[in-house]
Structures are given as C-alpha cells and as structure tokens.
Amino acid sequence: MSVSVRDEDVADAAGGREEGRRRRSVALLGSLLRPVRGPAWGTVLLVVAAQGAQVAGPALVAAGLDRGLPALRDGDPVPLLLAAGGYVVTALLGGVLTAATVRASARVSQAILLDLRRRVFRHTQLLSLEFHERYTSGRIISRQTSDLDAVRELLDGGITTLATSGLAMLLTAASLTVLDWRSGAVLLVAVIPGAILTRWFQTRSQVTYRRSRTASARLIVRFVETMTGMRAVQAFRREAAERRRYGDRAEEYRSANDAAIRLNGVFDTGLTLIGNLTVATVLVVGGLRVLHGGIDVGVLVAAVLYARRFFAPLSQIGMFYNSFQSANAALEKLATLLAEEPTVPAPQHPVALATPRGDVRFEAVEFGYGTGPVVLPRFDLHLPAGRTVALVGETGAGKSTVAKLLARFYDPRHGRVLLDGVDLRDLDPADLRRAVVMVTQEAYLFSGSVAANIALGRPGATRAEIERAARAVGVHDLVASLPAGYDTLVDKRGVRLSAGQRQLVSFARAFLADPALLVLDEATSSLDVPGERLVQDGLRTLLADRSAVVIAHRLSTVMTADRVLVVARGRVVEDGSPDELVRAGGRFAALHAEWRASVGGAGLV
Amino acid sequence: MSSSSLWRLREWARPALARVALGGLAGLGASLLALAVPQVLRVVVNGPLLSGGHSGAVVLAAGLVAALGLLEAFFVWSRRALIASPGTTVEREMRTALFAHLLDLPMAFHDRWAGGQLLSRAMSDLSIVRRWMVFGLAMMVVSVATTLVGVGLMLATSWQLGLVYVAGAVPVVWLGFRFRQDYKVVARRARDQAGDLATTVEESVHGIRVLKAFGRGDDALEDFAQQADELRSTEIVKARTLSRITFALGALPELVLALSLGVGVWLASAGDLTVGDLVAFFATAAVVNTPVERLGQLLAMTMDARTAADRYLEVMDTVAALTDPARPRALPEPPAAGTRVELSGVHLRHAGQGAGTPDVLDGVDLVLEPGETLALVGLTGTGKSTLLSLIPRLLDVTDGSVRLDGVDVRDVGRAELRAAVAVAFEDPVLFSASVRENVLLGTPGLSDAEAEERARGALEVASASFVEDLPDGMDTVIGEEGLSLSGGQRQRVALARAIAVRPRVLVLDDPLSALDVATEAVVTERLRQTLTGTTTLVVAHRPSTVALADRVAVLQDGRITAVGRHTDLLAEHAHYRYVLTAMTEPAPDSAVGVTR
Numbered sequence A: 001m002s003v004s005v006r007d008e009d010v011a012d013a014a015g016g017r018e019e020g021r022r023r024r025s026v027a028l029l030g031s032l033l034r035p036v037r038g039p040a041w042g043t044v045l046l047v048v049a050a051q052g053a054q055v056a057g058p059a060l061v062a063a064g065l066d067r068g069l070p071a072l073r074d075g076d077p078v079p080l081l082l083a084a085g086g087y088v089v090t091a092l093l094g095g096v097l098t099a100a101t102v103r104a105s106a107r108v109s110q111a112i113l114l115d116l117r118r119r120v121f122r123h124t125q126l127l128s129l130e131f132h133e134r135y136t137s138g139r140i141i142s143r144q145t146s147d148l149d150a151v152r153e154l155l156d157g158g159i160t161t162l163a164t165s166g167l168a169m170l171l172t173a174a175s176l177t178v179l180d181w182r183s184g185a186v187l188l189v190a191v192i193p194g195a196i197l198t199r200w201f202q203t204r205s206q207v208t209y210r211r212s213r214t215a216s217a218r219l220i221v222r223f224v225e226t227m228t229g230m231r232a233v234q235a236f237r238r239e240a241a242e243r244r245r246y247g248d249r250a251e252e253y254r255s256a257n258d259a260a261i262r263l264n265g266v267f268d269t270g271l272t273l274i275g276n277l278t279v280a281t282v283l284v285v286g287g288l289r290v291l292h293g294g295i296d297v298g299v300l301v302a303a304v305l306y307a308r309r310f311f312a313p314l315s316q317i318g319m320f321y322n323s324f325q326s327a328n329a330a331l332e333k334l335a336t337l338l339a340e341e342p343t344v345p346a347p348q349h350p351v352a353l354a355t356p357r358g359d360v361r362f363e364a365v366e367f368g369y370g371t372g373p374v375v376l377p378r379f380d381l382h383l384p385a386g387r388t389v390a391l392v393g394e395t396g397a398g399k400s401t402v403a404k405l406l407a408r409f410y411d412p413r414h415g416r417v418l419l420d421g422v423d424l425r426d427l428d429p430a431d432l433r434r435a436v437v438m439v440t441q442e443a444y445l446f447s448g449s450v451a452a453n454i455a456l457g458r459p460g461a462t463r464a465e466i467e468r469a470a471r472a473v474g475v476h477d478l479v480a481s482l483p484a485g486y487d488t489l490v491d492k493r494g495v496r497l498s499a500g501q502r503q504l505v506s507f508a509r510a511f512l513a514d515p516a517l518l519v520l521d522e523a524t525s526s527l528d529v530p531g532e533r534l535v536q537d538g539l540r541t542l543l544a545d546r547s548a549v550v551i552a553h554r555l556s557t558v559m560t561a562d563r564v565l566v567v568a569r570g571r572v573v574e575d576g577s578p579d580e581l582v583r584a585g586g587r588f589a590a591l592h593a594e595w596r597a598s599v600g601g602a603g604l605v
Numbered sequence B: 001m002s003s004s005s006l007w008r009l010r011e012w013a014r015p016a017l018a019r020v021a022l023g024g025l026a027g028l029g030a031s032l033l034a035l036a037v038p039q040v041l042r043v044v045v046n047g048p049l050l051s052g053g054h055s056g057a058v059v060l061a062a063g064l065v066a067a068l069g070l071l072e073a074f075f076v077w078s079r080r081a082l083i084a085s086p087g088t089t090v091e092r093e094m095r096t097a098l099f100a101h102l103l104d105l106p107m108a109f110h111d112r113w114a115g116g117q118l119l120s121r122a123m124s125d126l127s128i129v130r131r132w133m134v135f136g137l138a139m140m141v142v143s144v145a146t147t148l149v150g151v152g153l154m155l156a157t158s159w160q161l162g163l164v165y166v167a168g169a170v171p172v173v174w175l176g177f178r179f180r181q182d183y184k185v186v187a188r189r190a191r192d193q194a195g196d197l198a199t200t201v202e203e204s205v206h207g208i209r210v211l212k213a214f215g216r217g218d219d220a221l222e223d224f225a226q227q228a229d230e231l232r233s234t235e236i237v238k239a240r241t242l243s244r245i246t247f248a249l250g251a252l253p254e255l256v257l258a259l260s261l262g263v264g265v266w267l268a269s270a271g272d273l274t275v276g277d278l279v280a281f282f283a284t285a286a287v288v289n290t291p292v293e294r295l296g297q298l299l300a301m302t303m304d305a306r307t308a309a310d311r312y313l314e315v316m317d318t319v320a321a322l323t324d325p326a327r328p329r330a331l332p333e334p335p336a337a338g339t340r341v342e343l344s345g346v347h348l349r350h351a352g353q354g355a356g357t358p359d360v361l362d363g364v365d366l367v368l369e370p371g372e373t374l375a376l377v378g379l380t381g382t383g384k385s386t387l388l389s390l391i392p393r394l395l396d397v398t399d400g401s402v403r404l405d406g407v408d409v410r411d412v413g414r415a416e417l418r419a420a421v422a423v424a425f426e427d428p429v430l431f432s433a434s435v436r437e438n439v440l441l442g443t444p445g446l447s448d449a450e451a452e453e454r455a456r457g458a459l460e461v462a463s464a465s466f467v468e469d470l471p472d473g474m475d476t477v478i479g480e481e482g483l484s485l486s487g488g489q490r491q492r493v494a495l496a497r498a499i500a501v502r503p504r505v506l507v508l509d510d511p512l513s514a515l516d517v518a519t520e521a522v523v524t525e526r527l528r529q530t531l532t533g534t535t536t537l538v539v540a541h542r543p544s545t546v547a548l549a550d551r552v553a554v555l556q557d558g559r560i561t562a563v564g565r566h567t568d569l570l571a572e573h574a575h576y577r578y579v580l581t582a583m584t585e586p587a588p589d590s591a592v593g594v595t596r
C-alpha cells in the first residue's frame, strides 16, 4: 500500500517551471483582489483613520498638561475640560474605527475566500476523470481544505497588519527625517541589511513552505485513504501498519512546520537585531554631534525614540510576511490546479441538440486510458436510436470503457463518437448530460436525504415524481419504511442502506433523469432475483422506445434486448439479436447454455 | 467540558511543558527588555550627554543599548527555538493519537461520522491548537504580565490615578467574559460548518463519477457555494463579535486615560501630584494600553483554540464500544476438520434504525459445521451483510453470541480473531497500491518467496490471470480504490486478498456478482477445491453462487427459517424459491422484494 501520490513537484512541474509558478500565484492573488478592490481600499482608509485617532491621544495629553494645568491653577477649567473632552471623543472614535476595521477586513477576506473556494470547486468539477485519477482525491481535498486555510490565515490579519504597521513606520520615518535628516539617513542605511535579510528569508521560506504544503497534502492523502478503506483496514488488521505510515507522514509535516517556525524565528531575530543596532548607531552618531554642539540633546532624545518606534511594528510586518509566504506556497498549488486544462474540454462552439434521439455512432474509435495500453482497438459501431443494445463479454473486456466513452468521461485517442450525428466533442455539455445518462457500476450515495439522492437525477423534481421513480424500481416500500421516509438521511457512504438498496436508489435516479439514451453498467448486479425482475419490468416500460445500452453479466437482463454485442479483448466478436446469436452457436450461445444450467435447470428464466 | 478542554491538552503537552514555560519566560524577557531600553536611554541622555561628558561615555552608552538590543534579539530567538519543536511535536502527538483512536473505533462509528468532519479535526483544528500553543499562549502570558507590571508602576507613580485605571478594568473584565460566551457559540458554529464544507468537498471528489454521469457539477457547485456562503456569514458574525470587544478594549482604556487626564491635572493643580509623576504616569499608560488592546485578539485566538480542542476531544472521548477483552482468550488450535462457527440467539439493531422497527437480526441461530461451505440467501436488505460482519467482529451483537470453536468472539483479541476470519466485502475496498500489496494485505511477516507464492496462489484461485497482462504485472499500482481496474477485476483481487490469508473461517459477501458467467464458473470450481477444510460463509443472490455451497441457509425477517441442500429447499421452501428464481408469488405481505 505505498502511496501513489507522485512526487508533488514532479506532478506540478508538468504545470510549469519555477518562474511560471510564481507568476501564476501572483496573478491568482491579483485576480482575487480585483473584485474587492473598493472595500479593500476602504478598509485601508479605516485603518489610517483609526491610526490618526490613536496618534491624537498623546497630543491631547500634552495639551492638557501644557495649557490645562496652568489655566486650572488660574481658576479656568475650560482648557482642561476641552482637552479631556477631546480625548474622550478620540477614544470613542478610535474604538469605533478599530472595530469597523475588524468588520471590514473580515468582509473583504471572507469575500475573497468564498470566491477562491468556488473557483477551485468549480474547476475540479470541470476537470476530467483522467485528471482525478492521476491527481488523487486526497490531494484535491487537501487543496480545498488545508491550502485554503493557509490563504485564509493571511487574509485574516493581513490587510490590517500591513496597513497599520506600514503606515506607522512611514509616519515615524517621515517625522524623524523632518526632525534630523542625518538620523533619517542612518535609518535608510539600516534598510540595506533589512532587505538582504528579507530576501534571504524569502528564498528559504519559499522552499520550506512548499515543503510544508506538500507534506500536508501527503498527510491528508493518507488520512482520506485510510478512512475510506477503514473496513478493510480493520478486517485485515492493518491498524499498526497504517499508524506507522501515518506517523511518518505526520512527522514529515511536523518537521516542515518546525523548520518554518524556526526560519521565521531567525527572521524575527534578525529584524530585532537590525532595529536595536540601528538605535545604538543613531545614539552614537547623534551623541557625538551633541558633544560637538551639532544638535540639541532634546533632538537626540526624540531621534532615538523615533528610531526605536520605527522598528517596533517590524515584528508585525515580519509576521505578515511569514503568513504571506505560507499563503503564497498554497496559492502556487491552487494556481497550478486551476491552470490544469480538462483533457475532456468543453467545446469552443457548442452544438445544441434540442431533441436528442439517441443514435450513436463510433467511427474508427481507438481508446486506451492515459498513456496506458490500448483497451479498445480501432472499431466502428452504429447503435440506431430507439433500440436496446446489450453488451456482454468477460470481465475486463472493455464494456464499461465503451459506456464511459458514450458518456464522454473520456475522449477517444482516435476517431470520434457521434450522438445523432454530432461529435460528442462538439456537443453542448448540458445537452449531452440531458441526452445521455449513465448508471455506473459503483453506486455512490451523497450524504443527505434519500429524496435528495434520487433527485440528483433531475434537480427540482417534485416529491411525487421522486416517488414514482422509486416505485418503478421497487424501492418505494423500503424508503417508506425508513424512520423519516424520503427525508431519512443516508450517511456518508450510504451505509445505512444495503448494497442492493443503494443500487436501487441510484437506479431510481436514472429513472427520474429520463434521458434519450440510458446507459446501464451492471446496474442490477447486487440485487436479488425478485428485485432484478421488478427492475426489469420497470425497464421494459422505460426502455420501450428509448435508446439504451445495457451491460450485464446476468443474461436474464440481456435476453430482452433488441441486439446483443459480445465483446472480447476490446473487440465486438458477435453481433445480433439474442435469438440469432443463440442459434448461431458461438460464444453467446455457450454463455446462454451455461446460464441456463446455472439458474438451476430449465424453466427458471 | 469546554473550560477545561485546553487544560486537558496537557496530557499531550506534558513533555513540552518545561520548554513552553521557558519559551514564555524568554518572551517575557524580550518584552521587559523592550520596556527597559527607553529607561536606559533616558538615563544615558540625562547623564553623560547633559553633564557634558566625553565621546567615550557616549560610545559606552551606545554599547550598552546595543548590548541590551542583542539580549532582546537573543530572547526573541530563544522563544521561537524553545517553543517551535515542542509545539509542533505536541501537534503531531495529538494528531497521531487521533488517528490511532480512529483506527480503534468500530465501523459503527465510521458509518456515522462524515469524513470531512474527521479530516478537519485532524488537520485544521490541530493546527489552530498548535498556533495557539506556539504564539498565543506565550503572547497571552506576556501581555498579561506586561499589563500587571505596568499597572503596578502606575499605582506606584500615583495611587489615585492608578486606582482610576484599575477601576476601568472592571467593565473590561465583565465585557471580556460576555465576549467569551458570545464568541464561543459562533466559533463552534464556524468550525462545524468548515467541517461540513470539507465533507461536501470530499463527497464531490469521491462521487465525481456520479456527478459527471448525471451532469450535476453545477448543482453540486451551487450546494457547495451556498454552504460556503453560510460559513462566510458565520465568520462575519464572528468578526462582529470580535469587533465589539475590540471596541471595548480599544476605547475603554483610552476613556480611562481621558478621565485620568482630568483628575490628574486637577490633582496636580491642587498640589497633590507633581507634574513629573503625571508625565511618567501617561508614559507608562501608553505602554500598557498596547497589550490591553491586543488582549481581544488573543482572547479570540484562545477561544478558537478551545473550540478546536473541544472538537478534538469530542472524538477522543468517544469510547470504543467494541474493544479487546480485558483478558483475551486464545482460540483453540484449529481442529483438523476445520473450525465450527456457531451463532446463537443473535440479535442486532443498528444505531440508526427507526424506533418500532424489529431488529435487523431478530434471533438468528445458525451453525457452520467444520469445513463446510454454507450459502446465505435472503432478499435485498434482509441483513446478510450485517450478519457477516458479526463474525470478524466488525460489529457486535446486541444480544446472543457468535462462537468460533466454542469461544465467544468477544472473548478473543480482535487481531487474533481477524487473523482467523477473512472477509471479501460486497464492494471491494482496495487501496492505491500494487496488486501484490493489495492481495497480501492480511498476511504480514511472510518471507519474499512465501509472499510471492501466496499471492500467486490466491490470484490463481480467484482466476485473476489478467494481472499478468497489466503493465507491471503484480507490481502494477492500481488507482485509488482500485478504480483503474474493471469491476470484475476489482472483485477478484478482493477475493484473492481474503483467500491469501488462509483463514480458518472465510466470509464472502456476494463475491461473484461482478463476474461474467464463464469466469464465475471457473472461480466457483477453483474455490470449491481450495475451500475444503476452510469453513466458509458465502452470501448468494444467484443460483450460480449457491453452487459453491454444501448447504444453504435462508435469512428471512431477521431469522434463519431453513437450512438445507439447494435442491431440497428449492422444492420445499417457497420463500427460497422466490428469492432465487422469483418464480412463485410471495405471500401478499411481502409483495415487494425489498421490504424491511
């Protein structure tokens, strides 16, 4: 059970090189910020105003002391009251503005997150199965959870921190330069080691945070796979082995985080150091000038205090930059995901198909999965509308593959698949989905009510329609007997329902969808015989003059078809009506004989 | 539980506590030094510079400031260095403990819990706790300590003004308390919604084939977007709550200062206070107000961590209902003829079953004689799979007992029991690993040669010759959940996996459903040969599968209503005939094949 996650960087390298990666993530950030430009600047303004209110406080204290005190001594309380009253106003104003900042920045960051979440979700839904199989679900999940968390962390405090600290530093530097430009110059010199340090941190933390993102994805992959296969893990006593492997991944993730925190610690320390040494330098330079009568002591004191204050918000900025780097690594991954082109792309100029009939033509089609071996060697096939065609053949022959090509889960390597004369590649995806519906071999239920699961076949269906579909496949009585009937929740993998019941529910979906061409892939394999019989009765009415492709191993389903195709090793080896084929005495006839024998002798068809 | 949940984390944090405390001290040292530097500056400036000293004194003074700066930087560095690895180590320990606990919890738990909720606990909740431990906790201590020291200084400077300041703290504390209450509720809601969102993401990925088959990507997106929007609203409510305390913590201390200004100047004018003291008071107050303002953020961070810890502990506190016995008994040596399996008076009720419905298994009595193969037949949803999971104890009986060679399965350690009982589930449950690893999942500790032979043998029995045609043969990695194999191929790998264990009891849940008739016949034949001596219970929906069995048991309405040979039952048992052939009309009360 070694992880099939390929080396993330290898996988991502397919999406672009180093430069491209950075550029993409910056472009993504830009495109996320653009729609909220207004509110974002508004937030910055609020921050500036709040800063202003806070700065006013000390000035008012000074006024109270310098003017209020002498005036009060002279028996005039007005200046003091004015100062104190003014202070009250700025205090309230400052509080209100800061509170407003908190709200505004939450609004901005949440809007960005919602946008990003939607984009990633939408894009993964658009990507083809081929991509999903290569990328693995665990990694897609980690992109949409853990990576989004990293972005969220940046957004949560980002704007405010950057605006507050940046503004404070700017104001302080300006004041210092106005006060004594030489001290200001010292400050400017300090920018050089600061820039070098930042550059160093940037490159190092980029590596570290990428490592951390990759490690987190691998950890999630393990988690998801183990939870999904928990039944087998427990039944085959894999607990200890899984624990060990998860432990290794957890340690990988830990060490990446540890490295990131330490790196940030060095950065922080470096910034503190540069700040403190600069203050000492300002003190030396200024102090010597004081001794030589260059400046007043008062100016020196102020300069030194300003220099200190200049560096105070630096640790905040360091923190911001840290979370920026972390979010950037996540954005790189997300941008790479968003840059994936679907291998089954939507048509440039979609052809509409208003009234599909379900006439299918495979023209010189050849297919294999990914870069793997050819599964279906070149073949031509015409399935006229309104007929039920059965595909039979030994397992692994390629029946499901044909069905998946029909539903355009994949595009053929060669040739084309036509529905009513339109290449599936040109067909409007919405029309294709309305025309062709496939019940897959795996019955997957989503958490939610039974009704919602059936309604997946046709959103907006009324309860009566849902019930009609359920009745048609014979699952109505079961559903009605559940604690809350159609509103009963089925848990994550639909485990509350038995395998057969699950299959019936997914069958009911197809009934409800009512497509022109219905593709059933082993849709009754887990049903008992009476259940299967019931479904077949339902199918007979449903398929009366509809096009259908039915894949089944149970010949009971196949015998009612208009036409049977026997598939072997990706080729159609027999083709004809069931009776013809039985009479012809080929493979199908043999299958038929065996089947007759296996159902317990004659008469039990 | 919640007020103590962070405190309870010390169970995992204990090895790290010393370093976290030291780190906190380093942080405190750094911020006290930061407070001290201006004082030193003042002294230096007032001393050598004002009294017209010489350049040496200035350089010395600057050196002192630089030295203090170095010390501060050292403290900053050691805080990170001290806390980083214990913080992340505690996180890892908690994470692996959670994982281990989840592995220990029975399937009944996993059936109920959505994947995303567990994932979000294992990932983001624990990150929140770690961040709090690495940053929040130390900053909280530093802020509180700085505030206390500052308030002490203020009281020392002027007790009247100090008292005014302290009086201002009363509403702050009260508001802080109120805030905690409000924030707790929204923080929890936000975390839960984030978990639900993760669940939706997970399902949208695992169910991608269904969504694509029905073209429901856009509807899924709509649902997702709506959920994400709910989370956004909650986050905004959270921010609103936070903004209230931010307002209070920002405005109140400043208001107190405004009041102090009035009172202070008035006192000074009356001569009860010197102007110098007044200046010193305001200088200190300016320093103290910063940590007070930060307190809101820190409080929020702490509450978030507490919520995360709550959610974590919720899972950790779930007692595994299905555990190893305190004193496990060993299974007796396997008898030569094979193991006897006995179910007596077995009742089973699923947790999610509606009230008033009868138990799924309502008094099952069934004996599998040593070495025999027994088929279990019943309608869809009668509880066949449920019954099967009782034998390897993936599920526990609600009443009655299951015995292997006379020993109750609940008296045996789970590992030993599951080594004796191997299962092939109705859905294959494969892993993204090589075919070999999948087949040998339940056979640890074999030598390479043995393993090779075992895997080949098992695949042979399952008639899985297709493996040789795969690109890398047995070493071909099959995609996630085995989805790069065809349905029938998957099922045969899962069957081979169960056979490879060479168990005493083999449990097969409809193992041939995805096979074509010809392959089915081959597998049946080979199974019959291999299974001699292995007691086997096999669920069958088709006569062809029944052909595997020596005898057949009919499960009907939660009971075994008949056991016998296929042909006899076919002739005598109306329900059996109905289940396997749908021939005879059933009694009117079970007119539909899927009742129950």
Ligand SMILES: Nc1ncnc2c1ncn2[C@@H]1O[C@H](COP(=O)(O)OP(=O)(O)OP(=O)(O)O)[C@@H](O)[C@H]1O
Residues within 6 Å of the ligand: A133, A369, A372, A375, A393, A394, A395, A396, A397, A398, A399, A400, A401, A402, A441, B479, B483, B484, B485, B486, B487, B488, B489, B514, B516
């Ligand atoms: N996603 C995939 N990636 C790579 N190979 C695949 C994938 N799906 C199927 N195959 C391979 O393609 C071949 C045909 O598989 P397909 O699922 O079409 O068979 P099938 O006729 O439906 O068989 P069954 O009756 O067992 O369902 C098999 O050899 C299988 O291993």
Ligand SMILES: Nc1ncnc2c1ncn2[C@@H]1O[C@H](COP(=O)(O)OP(=O)(O)OP(=O)(O)O)[C@@H](O)[C@H]1O
Residues within 6 Å of the ligand: A495, A496, A497, A498, A499, A500, A501, A526, A528, B111, B350, B351, B352, B353, B360, B378, B379, B380, B381, B382, B383, B384, B385, B386, B387, B426, B596
């Ligand atoms: N976790 C659960 N909670 C509540 N009910 C459950 C749970 N698991 C199964 N059930 C119910 O118990 C009944 C028996 O389920 P089980 O899976 O054992 O049926 P089965 O006989 O194996 O059916 P099938 O032939 O379809 O596989 C079903 O009605 C099912 O809905």
Ligand SMILES: [Mg+2]
Residues within 6 Å of the ligand: A399, A400, A401, A441, A521, A522, B486, B487, B488
């Ligand atoms: Mg198939």
Ligand SMILES: [Mg+2]
Residues within 6 Å of the ligand: A498, A499, A500, B384, B385, B386, B426, B509
């Ligand atoms: Mg079952």
